[in-house]
Amino acid sequence: MVISSSSSHGIHTLLEAEKAASEIVEQARAYRIEHLKEARKMATEDINALQTRKNEELANIQKQGADQSELTKTIQADTGDKLAAITAQFGKNKQDAINKLVLAVTTAEL
Numbered sequence: 001m002v003i004s005s006s007s008s009h010g011i012h013t014l015l016e017a018e019k020a021a022s023e024i025v026e027q028a029r030a031y032r033i034e035h036l037k038e039a040r041k042m043a044t045e046d047i048n049a050l051q052t053r054k055n056e057e058l059a060n061i062q063k064q065g066a067d068q069s070e071l072t073k074t075i076q077a078d079t080g081d082k083l084a085a086i087t088a089q090f091g092k093n094k095q096d097a098i099n100k101l102v103l104a105v106t107t108a109e110l
Helices: 005-106
Strands: none
8 A cells, every 4th residue: 555645744744733732731731730839839838927927926825824924913912912911900900999989889978
């Protein structure tokens, strides 16, 4: 069987077209893979930035909690000191107040 020159030329053209198409497909794959890698890298950077920001927020909240705890301890200590001073003053003046009340009740002015 003899293949004519035009048929051979047509086959050669088809092979070249197939080769060009496969190169275009390969370039598209490489382009897609590159963009996926870039998107993955950007997502990782965004996640790391978010994690850093959230860790800083957590540290600030914990610091505020520690500051609140110190403030609470200071207030409790001051309250305890003032209560002790009032109790001591009450004990010191208790008998004097009782004596004045008894005197006021038992002494009647007519």
